[in-house]
Amino acid sequence: MKRAIITSITACLFLIPSIRVQSQNAELFYKAAGSPANPKVQVSWNKYNTNQGIADICNRLARAYPDLVSVESIGKSVQGRDIWLLTVSDKKTMDPGLKPGYWIDGNIHSIEIQGTEMALYTAWYLCEMYNENDFIKKLLGEKTFYIAPTINPDGREYFTSMTIPPRSGLAPRDNDRDGLIDEDGADDMNGDKQLSQIRRKNPNGQFIADPKDPRRMIRVEPGQKGEYEILGSEGIDNDGDGQINEDGPGSYDGNRDWGFNWEPNYIQSGADKYPFTFPEHQAMRDFVVKHRNIAGSQSFHNSGGMILRGPSIQSGYAEVFTRADETVINEIGKTGEKIIPGYKLLTIWRDLYTVWGGELDWMYGAMGCFVYSNELWTPYLMFNDSTNSDQYEFDRLLLFGDAFIPWQKINHPLYGEVEIGGFTKNFGRTHPGFLLEADAHRNAAFCIYNAYQLPKLEVRDIRVKNLSGGLKEVSATIENTRMIPTHSGNNLRYKIDPPDYVYIEGGSVIAGMIVENADLNITREQKKNPQRLEIPNIPGYLGSGTTGGFGGGFMGGGSFGGSSSNRVNVKWIVKGGSKYTIRVESVKGGRASAQSE
Ligand SMILES: [Zn+2]
Numbered sequence: 001m002k003r004a005i006i007t008s009i010t011a012c013l014f015l016i017p018s019i020r021v022q023s024q025n026a027e028l029f030y031k032a033a034g035s036p037a038n039p040k041v042q043v044s045w046n047k048y049n050t051n052q053g054i055a056d057i058c059n060r061l062a063r064a065y066p067d068l069v070s071v072e073s074i075g076k077s078v079q080g081r082d083i084w085l086l087t088v089s090d091k092k093t094m095d096p097g098l099k100p101g102y103w104i105d106g107n108i109h110s111i112e113i114q115g116t117e118m119a120l121y122t123a124w125y126l127c128e129m130y131n132e133n134d135f136i137k138k139l140l141g142e143k144t145f146y147i148a149p150t151i152n153p154d155g156r157e158y159f160t161s162m163t164i165p166p167r168s169g170l171a172p173r174d175n176d177r178d179g180l181i182d183e184d185g186a187d188d189m190n191g192d193k194q195l196s197q198i199r200r201k202n203p204n205g206q207f208i209a210d211p212k213d214p215r216r217m218i219r220v221e222p223g224q225k226g227e228y229e230i231l232g233s234e235g236i237d238n239d240g241d242g243q244i245n246e247d248g249p250g251s252y253d254g255n256r257d258w259g260f261n262w263e264p265n266y267i268q269s270g271a272d273k274y275p276f277t278f279p280e281h282q283a284m285r286d287f288v289v290k291h292r293n294i295a296g297s298q299s300f301h302n303s304g305g306m307i308l309r310g311p312s313i314q315s316g317y318a319e320v321f322t323r324a325d326e327t328v329i330n331e332i333g334k335t336g337e338k339i340i341p342g343y344k345l346l347t348i349w350r351d352l353y354t355v356w357g358g359e360l361d362w363m364y365g366a367m368g369c370f371v372y373s374n375e376l377w378t379p380y381l382m383f384n385d386s387t388n389s390d391q392y393e394f395d396r397l398l399l400f401g402d403a404f405i406p407w408q409k410i411n412h413p414l415y416g417e418v419e420i421g422g423f424t425k426n427f428g429r430t431h432p433g434f435l436l437e438a439d440a441h442r443n444a445a446f447c448i449y450n451a452y453q454l455p456k457l458e459v460r461d462i463r464v465k466n467l468s469g470g471l472k473e474v475s476a477t478i479e480n481t482r483m484i485p486t487h488s489g490n491n492l493r494y495k496i497d498p499p500d501y502v503y504i505e506g507g508s509v510i511a512g513m514i515v516e517n518a519d520l521n522i523t524r525e526q527k528k529n530p531q532r533l534e535i536p537n538i539p540g541y542l543g544s545g546t547t548g549g550f551g552g553g554f555m556g557g558g559s560f561g562g563s564s565s566n567r568v569n570v571k572w573i574v575k576g577g578s579k580y581t582i583r584v585e586s587v588k589g590g591r592a593s594a595q596s597e
Pocket of ligand 1: 109112301302
């Protein structure tokens with residue numbers, strides 16, 4: 001009997017190989033700088049994960065690092081798939097929900113799959129470096145990461161198991177208004193799970209094969225004779241209406257579905273019925289609304305090598321940035337340009353196009369977060385050269401033709417004999433494998449920098465002075481030692497979160513006040529609840545348009561500016577007590593306390 005039990009336990013262990021913690025024999029390698037020496041969770045960062053792969057990595061991280069990681073499903077997609085979310089924070093230092101939070105998501109657009117790997121890499125890196133690196137350890141003590149590797153699992157499933165998905169998720173829609181739904185999408189005619197281009201021999205065509213690389217089609221000069229015509233993307237007229245591929249699955253824009261500066265489809269194409277039509281975005285909205293500590297966020301897209309910032313509408317409408325927020329968002333974004341070479345900080349409405357109802361705008365406008373959206377991958381990364389973006393040359397010299405489907409003859413029911421071929425779906429907008437890990441690290445580093453710059457509050461300089469009549473004056477300074485304020489301009493304007501509260505404990509409070517100018521003894525008394533002073537905002541050290549130093553404080557780089565705007569002085573008159581505890585509580589700024597001597 002005993003032996004039978006042991007045997008069955010052993011069998012179970014072998015049946016579930018992913019549970020194993022798979023550190024390698026430490027004698028086999030030597031640590032490279034900045035990467036974990038011997039990850040407990042082995043992951044190759046040169047490939048794209050399926051939904052199952054994402055769940056596997058999330059669960060392995062949660063099992064290997066129970067004190068750092070929790071995994072949960074925050075909701076289901078249109079087709080019923082889980083939307084996984086990782087909470088990464090040092091659970092032993094403080095409840096993760098009480099620390100300033102940083103949100104990361106990826107893949108809202110189905111074909112923009114590598115945001116998922118950037119998000120997963122960030123979670124993995126934080127966990128695997130926690131025991132090796134003091135900076136990461138401290139960061140997870142102070143901050144919480146909320147990481148949703150994909151908020152569009154249906155689109156991802158389509159990409160990894162079928163052909164090229166629509167930009168959207170997969171809720172069925174009648175794109176050509178013929179009363180039928182998704183009846184004429186693209187067709188994978190040769191069964192390679194790709195969607196290729198179609199070319200047909202035609203002496204009057206406008207294209208020839210490039211003599212230098214015959215895979216490339218080039219347009220002939222006016223008056224010259226061509227050899228081919230290009231007939232668009234692989235597919236047939238499934239519903240016999242004389243149009244090809246006019247009603248594929250989905251086709252709306254998930255990033256026009258958010259309830260801030262939202263406009264209907266006739267103003268903002270891609271918008272659906274009403275804000276938050278889709279369950280994926282409802283799930284994220286409900287999570288973020290319940291986690292008010294989320295103070296900054298990143299939503300990964302592709303492509304173009306951009307660090308996008310708001311506003312997305314000229315003049316911003318309800319989203320208009322205050323000068324203080326401008327300063328912070330530009331300062332962090334400029335550092336991002338250094339962290340991720342080839343990526344440029346751009347403002348959406350001015351440098352790209354107008355977006356109504358985007359996720360980024362909702363996160364800033366309605367939730368009061370400091371937000372960026374990185375457009376991942378830029379042709380610059382091919383040759384580290386902004387003047388050469390030749391994909392054919394890159395594929396030839398570095399990928400050895402792996403990203404190109406050679407032209408091949410097939411019989412098309414409408415066009416007759418044609419050839420199909422072209423670049424694979426995993427090239428052009430997404431990273432080739434060998435560049436994926438490097439860019440994942442850089443983008444993770446940008447997220448880490450953002451999270452670091454979320455508020456960090458400290459209570460300092462507590463002074464107790466004896467007054468006449470047994471009264472005492474207790475004063476203290478609350479300082480935010482990071483760039484991001486506890487409240488963005490929009491947070492203050494719309495009262496998204498309550499003010500920051502500063503409490504005093506010990507003795508009974510006669511009066512409480514905010515000291516506006518200590519030298520001139522100008523104070524603002526708070527008559528109601530003086531033991532709990534209300535501070536509307538504690539700016540960061542770059543806030544209020546000060547001339548503070550660049551990058552000050554981050555790993556000892558730079559220097560602090562001379563400004564004192566990131567400090568708030570408070571004072572109480574109390575009776576009784578001997579030791580006083582001053583405690584600050586901020587929804588987005590976290591908590592801190594200190595005691596008098
Ligand atoms: Zn996108």
